[in-house]
Amino acid sequence: xxxxxWKQFIDDDERGLPVLQNGISRRTFLExxxxxxxxxxxxxCATPEQKVIPYLKQPPELMPGVxxxxxxxxxxxxxxxxxxxxxxxxxPIKVEGNPxxxxxxxxxxxxxxxxxxxxxxxxxxxxxxxxxxxxxWEEADKQIIEKLKAIAxxxxxxxxxxxxxxxxxxxKVINKFLSQFKDAKHIVYEPVSTAAIxxxxxxTHGVECIPAFRIEDARLIVSLGADFLGTxxxxxxxxxxxxxxxxxxxxxxxxxxxxQFESRLSMTGANADKRVTISPAEEAEAILLLAKLVSARSxxxxxxxxxDGFEPRRLSEKAxxxxxxxxxxxxxxxxxxxxxxxxxxxxxxxxxxxxxxxLGNYGKTIAIPAGNTQNFxxxxxxxxxxxxxxxxxxxxxxxLNANPVYDHFSGSEVANAIGRVPLKISLSPVLDxxxxxxxxxxxxxxxxESWDDAEPISGVFSTTQPTIAPLFGTRAYQxxxxxxxxxxxxxxxxLRSEWQAGPFAEQTDxxxxxxxxxxxxxxxxxxxxxxxxxQPAFKADGLNDAAARLAGRGSSAGSLTAVLYPKVxxxxxxxxxxxxxxxxxxxxxxxxxxxxxxxxxECGIKGRCSRRPGRPS
Amino acid sequence: MSLTTxxxxxxxxxxxxxxxxxxxxxxxxxxxxxGYEPIQPINFSHKLHAGDxxxxxxxxxxxxxxxxxxxxxxxxxxxxxxxxxLPDSPEIQKITAAxxxxxxxxxxxxxxLPDLVAFNxxxxxxxxxSCQTCHGPVETMERLSQQNAFTMGDCVSCxxxxxxxxxxxxxxxxxxxxxxxxxxxxxxxxxVCHH
Numbered sequence: 081x082x083x084x085x086w087k088q089f090i091d092d093d094e095r096g097l098p099v100l101q102n103g104i105s106r107r108t109f110l111e112x113x114x115x116x117x118x119x120x121x122x123x124x125c126a127t128p129e130q131k132v133i134p135y136l137k138q139p140p141e142l143m144p145g146v147x148x149x150x151x152x153x154x155x156x157x158x159x160x161x162x163x164x165x166x167x168x169x170x171x172p173i174k175v176e177g178n179p180x181x182x183x184x185x186x187x188x189x190x191x192x193x194x195x196x197x198x199x200x201x202x203x204x205x206x207x208x209x210x211x212x213x214x215x216x217w218e219e220a221d222k223q224i225i226e227k228l229k230a231i232a233x234x235x236x237x238x239x240x241x242x243x244x245x246x247x248x249x250x251x252k253v254i255n256k257f258l259s260q261f262k263d264a265k266h267i268v269y270e271p272v273s274t275a276a277i278x279x280x281x282x283x284t285h286g287v288e289c290i291p292a293f294r295i296e297d298a299r300l301i302v303s304l305g306a307d308f309l310g311t312x313x314x315x316x317x318x319x320x321x322x323x324x325x326x327x328x329x330x331x332x333x334x335x336x337x338x339x340q341f342e343s344r345l346s347m348t349g350a351n352a353d354k355r356v357t358i359s360p361a362e363e364a365e366a367i368l369l370l371a372k373l374v375s376a377r378s379x380x381x382x383x384x385x386x387x388d389g390f391e392p393r394r395l396s397e398k399a400x401x402x403x404x405x406x407x408x409x410x411x412x413x414x415x416x417x418x419x420x421x422x423x424x425x426x427x428x429x430x431x432x433x434x435x436x437x438x439l440g441n442y443g444k445t446i447a448i449p450a451g452n453t454q455n456f457x458x459x460x461x462x463x464x465x466x467x468x469x470x471x472x473x474x475x476x477x478x479x480l481n482a483n484p485v486y487d488h489f490s491g492s493e494v495a496n497a498i499g500r501v502p503l504k505i506s507l508s509p510v511l512d513x514x515x516x517x518x519x520x521x522x523x524x525x526x527x528x529e530s531w532d533d534a535e536p537i538s539g540v541f542s543t544t545q546p547t548i549a550p551l552f553g554t555r556a557y558q559x560x561x562x563x564x565x566x567x568x569x570x571x572x573x574x575l576r577s578e579w580q581a582g583p584f585a586e587q588t589d590x591x592x593x594x595x596x597x598x599x600x601x602x603x604x605x606x607x608x609x610x611x612x613x614x615q616p617a618f619k620a621d622g623l624n625d626a627a628a629r630l631a632g633r634g635s636s637a638g639s640l641t642a643v644l645y646p647k648v649x650x651x652x653x654x655x656x657x658x659x660x661x662x663x664x665x666x667x668x669x670x671x672x673x674x675x676x677x678x679x680x681x682e683c684g685i686k687g688r689c690s691r692r693p694g695r696p697s
Numbered sequence: 698m699s700l701t702t703x704x705x706x707x708x709x710x711x712x713x714x715x716x717x718x719x720x721x722x723x724x725x726x727x728x729x730x731x732g733y734e735p736i737q738p739i740n741f742s743h744k745l746h747a748g749d750x751x752x753x754x755x756x757x758x759x760x761x762x763x764x765x766x767x768x769x770x771x772x773x774x775x776x777x778x779x780x781x782x783l784p785d786s787p788e789i790q791k792i793t794a795a796x797x798x799x800x801x802x803x804x805x806x807x808x809x810l811p812d813l814v815a816f817n818x819x820x821x822x823x824x825x826x827s828c829q830t831c832h833g834p835v836e837t838m839e840r841l842s843q844q845n846a847f848t849m850g851d852c853v854s855c856x857x858x859x860x861x862x863x864x865x866x867x868x869x870x871x872x873x874x875x876x877x878x879x880x881x882x883x884x885x886x887x888x889v890c891h892h
Binding site for chain 2: 129130131132133134136143144145146
């Protein structure tokens with residue numbers, strides 16, 4: 081006992097009670113502690129002084145304590161939903177959907193509802209960084225302009241890497257900036273890509289676009305693995321259309337029927353009238369069989385010999401029967417049906433496009449080129465960029481919001497490739513995995529602090545207005561690019577002049593531009609009255625090759641197939657540090673915090689699921 | 698312990714106890730700010746404005762009947778009159794300087810409620826409760842002080858005193874001084890304030 085370290089300071093008194101060696105008993109010691117604590121507590125018992133800071137000149141429309149609502153556009157993803165931002169005492173505190181916005185018509189997804197958390201995120205950069213150290217805008221601009229001038233003179237490659245940018249004015253600013261250089265390119269990268277739909281429509285209709293899916297006009301929707309109510313392209317808009325089409329009322333002949341073919345149980349699958357489980361390896365055959373049956377029944381045979389003579393080899397009997405029944409139903413709903421596919425395989429999307437064509441859906445439930453800029457990443461551009469960076473030919477890389485080091489399938493390869501670029505500039509608001517590799521970080525505003533516009537669907541011009549003065553020393557990325565291309569205007573002025581030349585000229589209702597601008601900002605959206613161009617015709621060129629490639633696809637026996645899926649809340653992971661989104665349980669797995677790895681019972685992996693931690697900081 | 702020590706101790710306890718009862722305002726629980734009278738950045742007199750010159754409370758605290766907060770007036774409200782009245786006074790010069798420098802005036806908050814209470818001024822003002830009911834005779838104060846402890850007991854005792862309300866010629870509610878059995882106003886449900 082005595083050899084214990086603390087025991088050597090303690091003696092026993094005559095009664096055998098422990099006493100400290102300098103004669104202080106345990107009781108005296110505790111009393112002293114008690115008095116000290118009480119004394120400290122008493123002296124700190126003053127209520128802290130609070131300040132009331134009124135305006136110097138109060139805007140007449142504002143009243144302290146009463147919230148105002150401003151129309152804006154969501155910056156969460158590229159769907160471009162309209163927001164109404166509740167602002168009280170100069171601070172945005174809540175967002176709701178704008179009921180008059182044609183994209184979301186009042187609906188909002190969890191990401192949008194949690195948007196204010198991104199604004200007050202403590203991880204946001206508060207000033208420009210040069211070499212990881214705080215700098216000033218003048219210093220950063222000076223350095224960047226000097227280096228860019230040298231690159232412009234030498235004709236080196238300049239690449240700007242971003243996520244989908246829906247704003248036409250922002251895209252013009254980017255293009256103007258890039259036009260200074262001989263070899264410059266804007267690379268749009270989306271980690272959860274829908275590039276195959278765009279590429280397939282380039283093949284079938286000659287227009288590289290994501291068409292407008294009009295679920296509200298359909299009587300039957302068949303989805304092959306597309307989680308359109310959860311995460312696919314523009315889930316809020318689709319959910320609104322879906323719920324509208326599912327509404328039962330006396331005037332409606334029939335409500336929308338929904339058939340879902342998928343491997344994992346998604347929120348969309350859980351809402352389906354009929355859900356058929358197929359493995360990812362069966363998906364190609366299911367599409368081809370559906371194409372064969374639909375084209376045979378609708379007299380669209382002859383487009384592809386492979387489809388006409390297709391016989392499934394791997395498709396289970398149950399799935400075969402389900403596809404046959406689905407084809408019957410589709411034929412019954414010709415021109416009022418919709419087949420969509422969540423795959424990012426161009427051949428599959430081309431075959432799906434053919435099915436829709438055979439059913440006469442183009443021009444009815446699918447519109448081209450009411451194309452949109454939602455999720456318009458191009459996968460091959462990203463691969464080219466990685467190759468170019470690897471061979472060291474890229475002189476300058478400017479990254480805006482995109483974070484491929486974290487969310488690209490070969491993130492470490494991207495990180496190595498970026499390391500070979502001599503000038504790396506980040507415009508992202510946080511120091512994420514990609515931005516932390518940059519030589520200079522020039523953080524942009526949060527979308528709730530920014531002026532911007534968006535044209536998510538052609539003809540729908542949505543406005544973004546600031547609902548709070550910038551919290552930190554950040555600068556709009558458009559303004560940064562304008563400075564670096566010798567334009568000293570504010571982005572607000574650029575936006576106004578673009579709108580005067582663009583949307584204002586497309587309408588005749590409002591004669592004065594100021595009135596038009598105020599109305600557009602007030603409403604949050606301007607819908608151009610210009611009619612859509614006529615629908616381009618379907619071309620079957622290359623369909624047979626695509627079908628042949630699909631029919632030849634196989635998976636070796638005994639191998640495992642992994643399906644990577646975005647979570648409804650944190651999506652591809654970019655919202656992994658948003659506490660609200662973490663705390664919402666997943667609608668299917670009921671799991672909050674992180675992402676689950678789900679196993680098929682027969683696959684032989686021990687354990688049922690595992691958590692993937694949030695974005696490491 | 699000897700008897701003498703005990704006697705001295707008892708006398709001490711009695712004296713301290715009597716002092717505590719007599720001077721109870723000096724010793725009170727944390728958060729009780731009754732009588733709090735901080736020095737303000739500008740030596741503004743409510744007595745001069747609301748008392749001597751009979752300016753209505755709502756002239757400056759214009760959102761009291763429209764918002765949850767009464768609102769401290771913006772500097773421009775002061776200058777509505779003071780651009781003409783006493784513009785050379787050193788206190789007015791402070792406001793002029795604040796406007797010129799675009800530096801808001803930081804008043805010290807006198808009456809404050811914890812965030813767990815959702816108090817709404819407009820609800821009370823439009824029901825005919827006079828400002829003085831809670832804030833005391835503000836029109837007599839040179840420097841504003843807190844005249845009500847704003848404890849839950851203060852709120853609830855008023856909410857419990859159900860009084861009859863009649864409307865006067867102008868349609869404004871008039872509250873009878875007598876207590877009636879009729880439950881006409883002010884609920885004491887928890888969620889009325891704590892929501």
